[in-house]
Amino acid sequence: MATVDPALLPNLVAPWSEWERRATRGRRLLEAGTYALTEGAIAAGCRVFAGYPITPATDIAEYMSKRLPQVGGYYMQAEDELAGMHMCAGASLGGLKAMTATSGPGYTLMHDAYGWALTNEIPLVVVDAMRVGPISGITGAPGQGEFYVARYCTHGGNFETIVLSPSSVQEAFWLTIDAFNLSERFRTPVTILTDQVVSDMWEDLFVPDSTEPLDFVVPRALNLSMPFYPVGSAALDVPPNVIGHGTGVCVSAYTHTEEGYDIEEMEAQWAQTYRLVNKIRHHRAELSRYETLGLGDAEVIAVAYGANARTVKTGVLEARRRGVRAGFIRLITLWPFLDSLFERDARYVVCELNYDGQLVREVMRAAPDKRNVHFMGKSAELHTVAEVATALEGVARSGRVPELPFIWTEV
Amino acid sequence: MNKLAAKYLRPSQIPTKACHGCGIGMIENWLLQAIDELGFDQDDVVFGTGIGCVGRQTFATWGGDNFGATHGRALAVATGLKLAQPDKKYLIVVGDGDAASIGTSHLIHAARRNLGVTVICEDNMGYESTGGQFSPTTPSGYVTNSSPYGMVEPPFDPCDVVKAAGATFVAETTATQWHQTVKIVKKALQNDGFSFVHVRFPCNENFGAYALGTRDTLKNLEWIYEHTQGRKADGSPADFTWETGIKHDASNSRPEFSKLLRDLNERVRADLAAKAAATTAKSSS
Numbered sequence A: 001m002a003t004v005d006p007a008l009l010p011n012l013v014a015p016w017s018e019w020e021r022r023a024t025r026g027r028r029l030l031e032a033g034t035y036a037l038t039e040g041a042i043a044a045g046c047r048v049f050a051g052y053p054i055t056p057a058t059d060i061a062e063y064m065s066k067r068l069p070q071v072g073g074y075y076m077q078a079e080d081e082l083a084g085m086h087m088c089a090g091a092s093l094g095g096l097k098a099m100t101a102t103s104g105p106g107y108t109l110m111h112d113a114y115g116w117a118l119t120n121e122i123p124l125v126v127v128d129a130m131r132v133g134p135i136s137g138i139t140g141a142p143g144q145g146e147f148y149v150a151r152y153c154t155h156g157g158n159f160e161t162i163v164l165s166p167s168s169v170q171e172a173f174w175l176t177i178d179a180f181n182l183s184e185r186f187r188t189p190v191t192i193l194t195d196q197v198v199s200d201m202w203e204d205l206f207v208p209d210s211t212e213p214l215d216f217v218v219p220r221a222l223n224l225s226m227p228f229y230p231v232g233s234a235a236l237d238v239p240p241n242v243i244g245h246g247t248g249v250c251v252s253a254y255t256h257t258e259e260g261y262d263i264e265e266m267e268a269q270w271a272q273t274y275r276l277v278n279k280i281r282h283h284r285a286e287l288s289r290y291e292t293l294g295l296g297d298a299e300v301i302a303v304a305y306g307a308n309a310r311t312v313k314t315g316v317l318e319a320r321r322r323g324v325r326a327g328f329i330r331l332i333t334l335w336p337f338l339d340s341l342f343e344r345d346a347r348y349v350v351c352e353l354n355y356d357g358q359l360v361r362e363v364m365r366a367a368p369d370k371r372n373v374h375f376m377g378k379s380a381e382l383h384t385v386a387e388v389a390t391a392l393e394g395v396a397r398s399g400r401v402p403e404l405p406f407i408w409t410e411v
Numbered sequence B: 001m002n003k004l005a006a007k008y009l010r011p012s013q014i015p016t017k018a019c020h021g022c023g024i025g026m027i028e029n030w031l032l033q034a035i036d037e038l039g040f041d042q043d044d045v046v047f048g049t050g051i052g053c054v055g056r057q058t059f060a061t062w063g064g065d066n067f068g069a070t071h072g073r074a075l076a077v078a079t080g081l082k083l084a085q086p087d088k089k090y091l092i093v094v095g096d097g098d099a100a101s102i103g104t105s106h107l108i109h110a111a112r113r114n115l116g117v118t119v120i121c122e123d124n125m126g127y128e129s130t131g132g133q134f135s136p137t138t139p140s141g142y143v144t145n146s147s148p149y150g151m152v153e154p155p156f157d158p159c160d161v162v163k164a165a166g167a168t169f170v171a172e173t174t175a176t177q178w179h180q181t182v183k184i185v186k187k188a189l190q191n192d193g194f195s196f197v198h199v200r201f202p203c204n205e206n207f208g209a210y211a212l213g214t215r216d217t218l219k220n221l222e223w224i225y226e227h228t229q230g231r232k233a234d235g236s237p238a239d240f241t242w243e244t245g246i247k248h249d250a251s252n253s254r255p256e257f258s259k260l261l262r263d264l265n266e267r268v269r270a271d272l273a274a275k276a277a278a279t280t281a282k283s284s285s
Helices: A015-023 A033-042 A056-072 A081-093 A104-109 A111-119 A148-152 A167-188 A198-202 A265-283 A308-321 A361-365 A385-398 B002-010 B024-037 B052-060 B076-084 B096-102 B104-113 B158-165 B176-191 B205-210 B217-229 B257-284
Strands: A010-015 A026-032 A046-051 A074-077 A095-100 A122-134 A136-142 A161-163 A189-195 A203-210 A290-293 A300-304 A326-331 A333-334 A347-352 A371-377 B045-049 B067-068 B088-094 B118-123 B169-174 B195-200 B245-249
Touching: A010 A056, A015 A167, A026 A033, A026 A189, A033 A046, A033 A056, A033 A111, A033 A122, A033 A167, A033 A189, A033 A198, A033 A203, A046 A056, A046 A081, A046 B076, A056 A095, A056 A198, A056 B257, A074 A081, A074 A265, A074 A326, A074 B076, A074 B257, A081 A095, A081 A104, A081 A111, A081 A122, A081 B076, A081 B104, A095 A104, A095 A167, A104 A111, A104 A122, A104 A148, A111 A189, A111 A265, A122 A198, A136 A161, A136 B158, A148 A189, A148 A333, A161 A167, A167 A189, A167 A203, A167 B104, A167 B217, A189 A198, A189 B024, A198 B245, A290 A308, A300 A308, A300 A385, A308 A347, A308 A385, A361 B096, A371 A385, A385 B045, A385 B088, B002 B024, B024 B088, B024 B118, B045 B052, B045 B076, B067 B076, B076 B088, B076 B104, B076 B257, B096 B104, B096 B118, B104 B257, B118 B158, B118 B176, B158 B169, B158 B245, B169 B176, B169 B205, B169 B217, B176 B195, B176 B245
Parallel strands: A046 A074, A046 A095, A095 A122, A122 A189, A161 A189, A300 A326, A300 A347, A347 A371, B045 B067, B045 B088, B088 B118, B118 B195, B169 B195
Antiparallel strands: A010 A290, A026 A203, A122 A136, A161 A333, A290 A326, B169 B245
8 A cells, every 4th residue: 555654745845835725716728937937927917028039048038028018017128127127126115026038148237226226125026047057068968057146146245135036837936926025025136046947847837827816925115214225124014115106215326324315324334234134044944945855754854946956856756765764955045045944963965056156055054064964966957866866865874975977076 | 505496406405415516406406407497397207317416416306207218218107197297387407417328228219219208418528426537428539547548439428318319308408508508498398209419518526527627617517618619718719619509499399108008009999899890790790
């Protein structure tokens, strides 16, 4: 008789585990990740998209150009990604929810706008469909090279960022709504760090009917009075500022006062930083999204995110079949980093799609003993189930990832 | 405080941090005259700036809604804003760095789209807030702190660029032409499309001191005046001449950008509704 081992039931901690039960009327489709990202944005109330075509995010722009006019929204094809994200910031400042989508080369260009939107607390969503690099790399192959870039997405320091990563087409849909909600509540740009595989692959997708009231969508509110910038406060749910309602709000690149005009004083710098850092740091629990499996008895835990978390998860199940007490952590919130997930004194095998090792460094920092954190880097191709199972077996039995072709273990 | 400043500006930001003798405050006063003569209130106008002398000294001086974009991107921000708030007048006050160098691609494409904004390019012929380096509008041969042997590059005229790109109103004036500038800005603000007004003004501290050898405001203004006349005070010909005045006026001759997008929406939604009605009729017959 077949039995289900409760230890092997995935445990998903994300708001959409509940949303899925509430939204029942809709269409079941076979669709691409880019379609899910687009429909998720529209369901979240996004009415402006401005971007520049780039593989593998172009399909989002194309879907948006078709869908937005149908729902009273606006598609703009910008002259470059710098313009694209600034246009989105402008539209959001005018009161419309906005999104842009790109890949690594465009994401780098957006850092100028990212900093501007971040310091001015402008809600918007940026999708980065990562491909392998550096620079143009291989346009049709997946990568995970922007883990740190997304955290430090602009210069100057003194800020925290919110970065989420989906691993399926369906999750891309819900997570996009979540990203919009968080951007409204935290008044900050949110990055969806996806990859070429999740963007391009076609999967089962449920999209709720547009007539279905999605009461979990956070509507745009307008801040019509002072203070425009609650500097020195970590408060959430402060309505975003709006230009065009005659409030006298000032929005700029400078360190600002509560009114928004530029000021060159230590007190102002301190108060602004307190706001930008602590509105996120002080609300980590509300930003915590992840999936775990088999942690009950695990001595070796595979860690991954995005597309390759799928093969890594199957690799964990295969390792358990081989008798290894293996567990699995899939990060959905990449930033702020969920340190508390790594408190357990176990061995960690961090699987990511780059050879240099990025996520692994954060796990080393968060885990009790960094000597028990192993790296399994691969580039341009997902980890195979066999590779993951073999690596977990090797770590469980001999304390190291065995030599495997095209796998990098040195950090 | 003068009457216009009291009516339109933010008292905490006046006077600006501009250097002694800078032309920025004077030109802003002229912009206020144009706004006042057209009968606009604070709430009718959104004031956008960039980075550099012009961005920093004018940002937040406007008493209504303001934005100061990153360097060069004021027009990209304005493009998004205009969609969300199409009924406002947008006064985008930027320098030669913002308009003619780091943000030129946005300038060109805003002109091409006929975005409904009025760009006032206040040109002090160099990067003066960083200490006086040459810019794409510094006249050839002139000495700046990054062209100690004279600038070797040829400059360009931003009016030619935006006209070629499709701007519907293009004009050039200088800080020596008060009434003409007010008249031109009024016309620019009445174009429901992309208007570009190029205004040269003196910088005493850098361009004046290094290129012209004087920090005297009047001498620097006189140098600008000579180059609008084509001859010096002593009657000898100037080394070059700027042609000022309205260079291109096709105001309200083609649809404004945000209107194009709104019209597209209406067309797409009308088609959708017609299709839905046809499907309903078919299924009920």
